[in-house]
Amino acid sequence: MSFLRYLRKINTQLQLPTRLERQFSNAGTKSAILQYEKDPQPQFTDTETQRLLQSMTQMQLDKVFRKRTVPDNDNEIKFMTTEQLENEFVKMIEKAKHQLQMPPVVKVKQDTERIISKDPALKDFQNTKFVFTDITYGLRQSDRKVVVRDVDGTLSYAPLETQKRMNQLYFPLKGRTFHTPRMFSEQEYLQRCLDDHKYEFVLDRLTVQYEPYELDFHQISAQVFQHLNESKEFDQLRSTRHFGPMAFFYAWHHCIDDLLYDMIRRDYLQNAVELIALSYKLHNVPVEFRKTISELDALQPTPEKRALNQLLSSLKSKEEHEGIQQEIQTAIGKAESDFAADEISLKFIEAYIASEHALKKVQLELAVQTLKEINLEKLQLYHGLKKAHGMHAS
Amino acid sequence: MLPITRGIYNALSLIARSPQNRYALHTASALQCKAVAAEAEAETAAEDVEQDAAAEQKLDANDRTKVIPVETSMRYLKSAAYKQTYGDDFVWVQYRRNHKGMFAPRKTRKTCIRQGKISTGNPCPICRDEYLVLDHRNTDLIKQFISPQSGQVLSYSKTGLCQKSHFKLLVAVERARDYGLLTYDVPFREYDYSEYYGKTEETAPKKP
Incomplete structure (x- = not known):
């Protein structure tokens, strides 16, 4: 192990005022910003929660693989056999899953002072601090040792802020800057970004600039989610990596109703059920939701499967009979299993609206009512078309 | 005596150079012209003004000292x-x-x-x-x-x-x-979950 010594002058006089300033600015906005009052991590990493969140996020490949304006976005054109293409599709889905990796939701890490040794003999050896960083190749950021020799001869582990800066110095993370972008440090610019509905941009930049356990990360993301809850532009985050943490945030803080309304309005009923189930799960509400979820899962494919089917459907050669059935389904947008799933989920959602957990009952009821009417019309049309084509009304 | 006379001369010249005076002279000449041909004079005066403005504009076209907000x-x-x-x-x-x-x-x-x-x-x-x-x-x-x-x-x-x-x-x-006024595509950040979930991993089941 090469334990290299590097000297860094730390201008304590310059740093102290900025830190204080930040603390003050936090204190000013704290009253309005919701925070996780206890460690959310065990709940978040739970397998069932993750499955619910992933299902809610959906996988719209057009959105995941949208054309990015990055320096190296070139296309490659290849000739492939059908088999190769199918393999490629599977790889694509894997890649999309990777793109949708959710940022961790963990509690705020407190900075603790850990002193290694006190050597008064070294007092006033220099009038600046020394920072020593272990720059061994291949270490994880959290495992990297950074220690500080103070002016008074105390050797201690570096505070988180110094640690982060040293990591950035020797192993830069692409897109992260040393100074905080003014977008995050000054409230008015952040507010302007939010008012322009640049949610995805703000959250993307947040993940790059901050570590998930930092206080600023929590506060800014909470602010974004709260603003989003007011502007109701949830669709912007759908099928991005931030949708899961957002839904989790709402479920944790008892404010899922707006998101639920949006889901019902857009006819994502299964997602609505999952959202309700998530909030029941987080708050230990004694309602049996697992049965409904498993029923729905049996009826409808997972987002990955759905995306894969969509890709594969472009390859299939249509048979006569199936072709018509397929055509009817695409024309209406729903298959028989979808109607069955809708019925189950509507029952569950109505039970939720009737319970004391729902806050915006009238709005939700109206949305459900409209959806029911539309669904009924679609079902009638579906059966009518089937009859017209001489298929058995099963 | 000399300083006093010089002072008086200066004062007089100042008065003579002052714009009001010039204006008076100008108007006097204009009045004279008016006696000859009132309409023609008016036209030329207008042309004069236009020419002046044009000359100024020509000067301004290359001038970049003015700061535009x-x-x-x-x-x-x-x-x-x-x-x-x-x-x-x-x-x-x-x-x-x-x-x-x-x-x-x-x-x-x-x-x-x-x-x-x-x-x-x-x-x-x-x-x-x-x-x-x-x-x-x-x-x-x-x-x-x-x-x-x-x-x-x-x-x-x-x-x-x-x-x-x-x-x-x-x-x-x-x-x-x-x-944050200009949006761009932020580089994708890959998370190593074990770095954040760490030791609680054993107690809480990890993501599949």
Whole structure:
């Protein structure tokens, strides 16, 4: 192990005022910003929660693989056999899953002072601090040792802020800057970004600039989610990596109703059920939701499967009979299993609206009512078309 | 005696040079002319005024000492005058560099404006229009210089900006990104979950 010594002058006089300033600015906005009052991590990493969140996020490949304006976005054109293409599709889905990796939701890490040794003999050896960083190749950021020799001869582990800066110095993370972008440090610019509905941009930049356990990360993301809850532009985050943490945030803080309304309005009923189930799960509400979820899962494919089917459907050669059935389904947008799933989920959602957990009952009821009417019309049309084509009304 | 007489002379000359006096003289001559031909004089006077204004404008066309505020520039970019000048094109699209021979020099000129004046016959797209101000708030203008494919700032070999304007553009873009006024595609950050979930991993079941 090469334990290299590097000297860094730390201008304590310059740093102290900025830190204080930040603390003050936090204190000013704290009253309005919701925070996780206890460690959310065990709940978040739970397998069932993750499955619910992933299902809610959906996988719209057009959105995941949208054309990015990055320096190296070139296309490659290849000739492939059908088999190769199918393999490629599977790889694509894997890649999309990777793109949708959710940022961790963990509690705020407190900075603790850990002193290694006190050597008064070294007092006033220099009038600046020394920072020593272990720059061994291949270490994880959290495992990297950074220690500080103070002016008074105390050797201690570096505070988180110094640690982060040293990591950035020797192993830069692409897109992260040393100074905080003014977008995050000054409230008015952040507010302007939010008012322009640049949610995805703000959250993307947040993940790059901050570590998930930092206080600023929590506060800014909470602010974004709260603003989003007011502007109701949830669709912007759908099928991005931030949708899961957002839904989790709402479920944790008892404010899922707006998101639920949006889901019902857009006819994502299964997602609505999952959202309700998530909030029941987080708050230990004694309602049996697992049965409904498993029923729905049996009826409808997972987002990955759905995306894969969509890709594969472009390859299939249509048979006569199936072709018509397929055509009817695409024309209406729903298959028989979808109607069955809708019925189950509507029952569950109505039970939720009737319970004391729902806050915006009238709005939700109206949305459900409209959806029911539309669904009924679609079902009638579906059966009518089937009859017209001489298929058995099963 | 001499100082007193000199003082009186100075005072008199001041009075004689004062604009009011000149105006009086001018009006006197005008009155004289009026006696000859009132209508013709009026026409020539109007022409005089026009010529003066034109001369001043001609002086002003190359003058770049006046600082145009960014707000004005931002309004200009949305105005009908802008639309009429550039149409739907970006400001640099119609610009052509002047150069000897087949190939343009690799670098554009250092600056178009020297000593507060345009010092060239073919100033760059930014310098030729004084109402185009490069600033981080002027996002409508900055966006014209960013490639829709790669998200990078377009080269001066494409846009023809002089080196000074190009540098200003780079600064403005960087600042606009810092303020969050200009969105771009942030590099994807991959999370190593074990780094964050750490030791609680054993107790709580990990993500599949």
